[in-house]
Amino acid sequence: MTIKLITVGKIKEKYLSNGISEYAKRLSRYCKLDIVEISDEKIPDNAGEKQEEMVKVTEGQKILNHLKDGIYTIALCVEGKQLDSVELCETIDRLAVTGKSTIAFIIGGSVGLSDEVKSKADLKLSFSKFTFPHQLMRLILLEQIYRSFKITSNETYHK
Template sequence: MNITIISVGKLKEKYLKHAIDEYSKRLSRYCKLNIVELQDEQTPDNASEKDELIIKDKEGNKILNSIKDNMYVITLDLKGKMISSEELSKFIDNCGVRGNSNLCFIIGGSLGLSEAVLKRSNYSLCFSKMTFPHQLFRVMLLEQIYRAFRISNGEPYHK
């Protein structure tokens, strides 16, 4: 299984980098992990709705250019489906069974995802109705993917 995480915005905090490194190391026995960081566009404090749409489209184009044709794209979006850790485990297993062994999770920037990215998505997932910093969310996503593999393999971790 190949898992790519495309995330808008650079990781700055060392403690988050350490967490990502730890989960990347743990995941290496279950999948080939590739994390793609894309430069976010600067959003002025007084940005209009039109300005925000332009920024989302620019970030969206960067995301779309990073997606390969053979990838099964999973967007992280507030309008996505909320599922449990067990359901995520089954979902990842089922993707592999159906021949989708190249999963690509997309984490948008502070303004969210462009319509073009949402249209390219094969599945939309929502972790919570709450808002999280995208840098922290990357750690949360990696932890849930790791948990999903542990559940799938019947290994102790999930409680």
């Protein structure tokens, strides 16, 4: 199985890079991990709704360029469905059994995902009602994907 992360922006903080590298290494036992970084659009500090929407649309087009037919797509967004770790594991397992060889997780930039990207998603997923920095979300997501593979493999992992 291939897990593809399509993310907006580069990781600038070393502690996040180190954590992401650690989970990428751990995941290599269970799947092929493909991380695609989309360049983020610059947005003024006092941007209005129209400017933010333009940024979402521009970043969204870049994201959509990396989505191919047949890839199951999960968009991370606040209005998505909340799953616990076991439910995420069951979702990934079900997709694998039904022949989905690639699952793409999409993490938007600082202003979120465009409506077009969300409409193309097979599943909209929310990790919390809290707002997380998109760079930190990449680390959190990788940890939960790793946890899913550990659960599936019936291997111990801290709770």
